[in-house]
Amino acid sequence: MRYSGFRVIMEGLRGNTGWQPVWREPDPKPEYDIIIIGGGGHGLATAHYLAGTHGITNVAVLEKGWLGSGNAGRNTTIVRSNYLLPDNQPFYELSMKLWEGLEQDLNYNAMMSQRGIVNLFHSDAQRDAAVRRGNAMLMAGADAVLLDQDGIRRMCPWLDYDNARFPIHGGLLQPRAGTARHDAVVWGYARAADARGVDLIQNCEVTGFHIEGGTCRGVETTRGPIRAQKVAACVAGSSSRLMSQAGMRLPIESHVLQAFVSEGLKPVLPGVVTFGAGHLYISQSDKGGLVFGGNLDGYNSYAQRGNLPVVEDVCEGAMALMPMIGRARLLRMWGGVMDMSMDGSPFICKTHIDGLYFNGGWCYGGFKATPGSGYCYAHLLATDQPHPVAGAFRLDRFTRGAPIDEKGEGAQPNLH
Amino acid sequence: MIINHPLLGPRDAAEFTYLGDASLLARPDWQSETAAGDFDAWLHLRDNPAGEHRELWFHEQGDRSWLIVTRNTLTHEITGVEMARDGAPARGTDT
Numbered sequence A: 001m002r003y004s005g006f007r008v009i010m011e012g013l014r015g016n017t018g019w020q021p022v023w024r025e026p027d028p029k030p031e032y033d034i035i036i037i038g039g040g041g042h043g044l045a046t047a048h049y050l051a052g053t054h055g056i057t058n059v060a061v062l063e064k065g066w067l068g069s070g071n072a073g074r075n076t077t078i079v080r081s082n083y084l085l086p087d088n089q090p091f092y093e094l095s096m097k098l099w100e101g102l103e104q105d106l107n108y109n110a111m112m113s114q115r116g117i118v119n120l121f122h123s124d125a126q127r128d129a130a131v132r133r134g135n136a137m138l139m140a141g142a143d144a145v146l147l148d149q150d151g152i153r154r155m156c157p158w159l160d161y162d163n164a165r166f167p168i169h170g171g172l173l174q175p176r177a178g179t180a181r182h183d184a185v186v187w188g189y190a191r192a193a194d195a196r197g198v199d200l201i202q203n204c205e206v207t208g209f210h211i212e213g214g215t216c217r218g219v220e221t222t223r224g225p226i227r228a229q230k231v232a233a234c235v236a237g238s239s240s241r242l243m244s245q246a247g248m249r250l251p252i253e254s255h256v257l258q259a260f261v262s263e264g265l266k267p268v269l270p271g272v273v274t275f276g277a278g279h280l281y282i283s284q285s286d287k288g289g290l291v292f293g294g295n296l297d298g299y300n301s302y303a304q305r306g307n308l309p310v311v312e313d314v315c316e317g318a319m320a321l322m323p324m325i326g327r328a329r330l331l332r333m334w335g336g337v338m339d340m341s342m343d344g345s346p347f348i349c350k351t352h353i354d355g356l357y358f359n360g361g362w363c364y365g366g367f368k369a370t371p372g373s374g375y376c377y378a379h380l381l382a383t384d385q386p387h388p389v390a391g392a393f394r395l396d397r398f399t400r401g402a403p404i405d406e407k408g409e410g411a412q413p414n415l416h
Numbered sequence B: 001m002i003i004n005h006p007l008l009g010p011r012d013a014a015e016f017t018y019l020g021d022a023s024l025l026a027r028p029d030w031q032s033e034t035a036a037g038d039f040d041a042w043l044h045l046r047d048n049p050a051g052e053h054r055e056l057w058f059h060e061q062g063d064r065s066w067l068i069v070t071r072n073t074l075t076h077e078i079t080g081v082e083m084a085r086d087g088a089p090a091r092g093t094d095t
Ligand SMILES: Cc1cc2nc3c(=O)[nH]c(=O)nc-3n(C[C@H](O)[C@H](O)[C@H](O)COP(=O)(O)OP(=O)(O)OC[C@H]3O[C@@H](n4cnc5c(N)ncnc54)[C@H](O)[C@@H]3O)c2cc1C
Pocket: A037, A038, A039, A040, A041, A042, A043, A062, A063, A064, A065, A066, A067, A068, A069, A070, A071, A072, A073, A074, A075, A076, A077, A078, A079, A204, A205, A206, A207, A234, A235, A236, A237, A238, A242, A257, A258, A259, A293, A334, A335, A336, A337, A338, A362, A363, A364, A365, A366, A367, A368, A369
């Protein structure tokens, strides 16, 4: 069923009796060409591009809970391509371009809203870094605008410009950045993949791999064994747990990241604003809630909930940036398990086991990467060659001494 | 979280900074034939278990001692705290 404004009006007149379930609920077949483990944004996007771009439709997505029950349903929905390093920026810019055509491609309203992101700077050194980053973005075909304090004032008159310790000197704006509705992205990819014949199998946890003579031939699941030509892991925060079933140790630690949303307010924020003197990013949802977050809790965790010191830290950052937030009440907060890699950058690559592929290490920046990750992972699975913009996202880059360390923190995952 | 410091008693985890898996104490032998690979694995690869985890915490806002904390990564429950210098392998003291 195609969705359109006309269809909404017609269904409204007919008492909304004509809508159908958005995807099928098939039982697993005994064998597929490709099995994707993990029904988050990346797994479903991979299935969509395998079917749509490469014509490979004998594919199953195995999800241990419900589709989008992991980080895809927990993030603060920021979409941007304002990276610095040449191994990262072209990938994120490809993803950005896919976002811009996503709703037409999927025939689904993902509420993609390009209202811009501005990264504030508070010192001369930070300004220099912003100029450098902006130039790197422009060279990769993205957009970037350097704003002085007046420029920021015109966008956000209510920030604390009189802060003696952290004066706001300006900011780096990416006008094409913005936010999208995270659940709608998951549902849109799921619906599009299902329509092309991909089996989406929920409540199906992968508990082991069938590895014969160094080749992966299928998986063991809570719904029985399933064979496949190729098995593609894509489980974000659960990466180490899953890949340990194949005897692999990964350059990843799992950490909890919290997010917060206030009660609904009238429009105050034009886009996304990030504080440069602490770690805080804030935007406003279409319902009016202020959506914000900050640092990781900082220790290994699979708990999907955080602790109070970080709540205090994030709220202090918010107060320092925009004191008026103190008048808003916090509605909800939650946590998700991040696959923090040793250099803060991701992996889309083969493993040393034939037929077993790995996608992970997205840290807290994988939502924006959803289309690009699915696109490049599908390319790798279909052609056995890395996509040109994702060629550096390999597990062996540490051994080769070629980490992609955007923040320059070294092999310390809780600092990325 | 409260960390029960062996010398100072119960302390708020916010007084500490976190380094990671306590296996980082077992620095590889630099003279070994396999040193390059050993150091790569030591520095970059982690077990990252869901469940009990022995890990290094530094009492930065306190007595600046290193502790090995045994904590469950699924529940955040802490079941053991010891001084890192007691748990560190003797070879780690070579200069
Ligand atoms: C609080 C928070 C804020 C964030 N903010 C942003 C942001 O503003 N911008 C941004 O770009 N990114 C953000 N992120 C990061 C982003 O959400 C993730 O990087 C991204 O969602 C990860 O990819 P995914 O959607 O495929 O992961 P997930 O949705 O976690 O998908 C993985 C799936 O695998 C399933 N699974 C796990 N193990 C198994 C198994 N053994 N068998 C079968 N299935 C399994 C899980 O149930 C899960 O559904 C944020 C994350 C969090 C937690």
